[in-house]
Amino acid sequence: MIKETRVENGVVRGVAAADPRIISYKGIPFAAPPVGALRWKAPQPAADWQGVLDCTRFAPISVQCKPGTDPDNIYTREWNVDPDIPMSEDSLYLNVWTPAKTTEERLPVFVWYFGGGLVEGNTAEMEFNGERLARRGIVVVTINYRLNVFGFLAHPELTAENPDFPTNFGHLDQIFGLQWVKRNIAAFGGDPNNITIGGQSAGGRSVQVLLTSPLTKDLFHKAIVMSGIRYGGYGGVNAHGLNRTLSQAESDGEDFFAHAGIKSLEEARKLDAQVLIEKFRDYAGIGSGLGPGVKMWSPVIDGKVQTGHFSEMIIKNKRHMVPLMMSNTSTESWDSPRVNSMEELEALAQEMFGDSAEKFLEAVKADTLDESIKNATFCPMELGMRLYFEATSKVRPELDNWGAVFDGEIPGWDNPGTFHSSDLWFVFESLASCWRPFTGKHYDLARHVSNYVSNFIKSGNPNGQDIDGTPMAEWKPYREAKGQMRYGHPSGQLPDSSVTPVTKFMTDYYLSQY
Numbered sequence: 001m002i003k004e005t006r007v008e009n010g011v012v013r014g015v016a017a018a019d020p021r022i023i024s025y026k027g028i029p030f031a032a033p034p035v036g037a038l039r040w041k042a043p044q045p046a047a048d049w050q051g052v053l054d055c056t057r058f059a060p061i062s063v064q065c066k067p068g069t070d071p072d073n074i075y076t077r078e079w080n081v082d083p084d085i086p087m088s089e090d091s092l093y094l095n096v097w098t099p100a101k102t103t104e105e106r107l108p109v110f111v112w113y114f115g116g117g118l119v120e121g122n123t124a125e126m127e128f129n130g131e132r133l134a135r136r137g138i139v140v141v142t143i144n145y146r147l148n149v150f151g152f153l154a155h156p157e158l159t160a161e162n163p164d165f166p167t168n169f170g171h172l173d174q175i176f177g178l179q180w181v182k183r184n185i186a187a188f189g190g191d192p193n194n195i196t197i198g199g200q201s202a203g204g205r206s207v208q209v210l211l212t213s214p215l216t217k218d219l220f221h222k223a224i225v226m227s228g229i230r231y232g233g234y235g236g237v238n239a240h241g242l243n244r245t246l247s248q249a250e251s252d253g254e255d256f257f258a259h260a261g262i263k264s265l266e267e268a269r270k271l272d273a274q275v276l277i278e279k280f281r282d283y284a285g286i287g288s289g290l291g292p293g294v295k296m297w298s299p300v301i302d303g304k305v306q307t308g309h310f311s312e313m314i315i316k317n318k319r320h321m322v323p324l325m326m327s328n329t330s331t332e333s334w335d336s337p338r339v340n341s342m343e344e345l346e347a348l349a350q351e352m353f354g355d356s357a358e359k360f361l362e363a364v365k366a367d368t369l370d371e372s373i374k375n376a377t378f379c380p381m382e383l384g385m386r387l388y389f390e391a392t393s394k395v396r397p398e399l400d401n402w403g404a405v406f407d408g409e410i411p412g413w414d415n416p417g418t419f420h421s422s423d424l425w426f427v428f429e430s431l432a433s434c435w436r437p438f439t440g441k442h443y444d445l446a447r448h449v450s451n452y453v454s455n456f457i458k459s460g461n462p463n464g465q466d467i468d469g470t471p472m473a474e475w476k477p478y479r480e481a482k483g484q485m486r487y488g489h490p491s492g493q494l495p496d497s498s499v500t501p502v503t504k505f506m507t508d509y510y511l512s513q514y
Helices: 074-078 148-152 156-161 169-188 202-212 246-260 265-270 273-284 310-315 342-364 369-376 380-395 440-459 501-512
Strands: 004-007 010-013 023-029 052-054 093-098 107-113 139-143 190-200 222-226 324-329 402-406 485-487
Touching: 004 169, 010 023, 093 169, 107 169, 107 202, 107 440, 139 169, 148 169, 148 273, 156 246, 156 265, 169 190, 169 202, 190 202, 190 440, 202 222, 202 310, 222 440, 246 273, 310 380, 324 380, 342 369, 342 501, 369 501, 380 402, 380 501, 402 440, 440 485
Parallel strands: 010 052, 107 139, 107 190, 190 222, 222 324, 324 402, 402 485
Antiparallel strands: 004 010, 023 093, 093 139
16 A cells, blocks of 8 residues: 655645544645735746655645534535534645555546535535545545635736736636646655546536646546536526626625725735635625525636536547546426516527527427427436537547436435435445434445446446446437436436427527527
8 A cells, every 4th residue: 555655746645534444634735825815826836845745634724714513404414514624715725545555556537626606615514535436446535625716806907907817716626626636646656648637516517627628638638517507597697608708807805805995905915814704705795605696706717727618628628538427417497488478488599599489389389378388398418418429429429428317316414316425435435424314225226326426437437237247227428319327217327318308409409508
């Protein structure tokens, strides 16, 4: 086992995981602390250290609103359980789980980015334990990054100070960490030429930023996006971009400074981090958690990290052309027309689809308004996946992309359905850390889901055998089957015939706009 190893800044010492065949290294610095004059600047190299750095516990989480304070919030019940978890602006650290016995093994590498709206979240969340994936012969890395006002502030003074990298500090952290992995992962038995990046929710959005960023060329070889894209929406909502221009972001920064009573960038840099996060909390409207009305700053089209809207760039095939696995859960993100009559439905169709309104109405209209609304209900996450994969097929028909929907039963007194993020327990096979009364069938499902994901990380193809040698349900790439693999359902992969007429219409319609 590799219990001590040398990385570019010095020697690190890990500790055996619950399975002593896995060694975990927690809290490895990959950048200098972004404090003082480095607040709101691109990450800088970490300093060298003497002796052996003890890496046996997680570093403090990035500054954010205190977690674990609202018993009515499902994520507080699920994993944000510790209001006393150490928190610091000095948070640019990463964690590694490795099963390698020597540095020569060249095992596949999985780099994970957590979610939380780019406002909250951390690598120490219990569902992100990398041990079970590492048991499958993978070196797992989880990377921390700056959040909220610390990670995504823009302001004219920042642009004047550093026009090359005036914002997107959280994404720059993600990229800096990935560059560190590329340079150092061989020290943990990992293969720098077989790296998969992955993330869920805002972590999945971050993966899409990295998929389209010119700064990440040749840094990774496969990508996983879980619940990270919503495309299309009724009622004037089209959450396909979740991006801001630099001028918009600068205006947001000026608005925040005015709201917080901050006169200058110099004054803002002198504020204590806890004072600053409280000012942001008040400005953003964050109460017991993220929800409607909360101002969550999104990635910025700055010309360096991002050169355009990531979703539009992916549909235009302006991305790194690597195999892509995308998934969502079966009960999240569904959208329906908010209309009270057939006339309103027809008017909405005209407003949204113009000359294609009649085709939309042909796909959804039924004898009653309720039936029509039901027919028009769709999942924007599934639509985003189909748009990405259909676009790929036009220029790289041989490239395999893989789509899945998580449909496992989630037990508990709250009867939550397959809520947003519930699939994380299964991908990381970390159910034993959860309070929910999971039974044997849930553990079987988690093993299968983790197997599929691990196989994709290893080779770009999720298919393979279960640990007992029996074959798992065949998963065909999107170019062959068009439907999603349905985790937790006996039928396995859903056929193209399962895709609703409205989703097919929207796929064709939005692709035609490009």
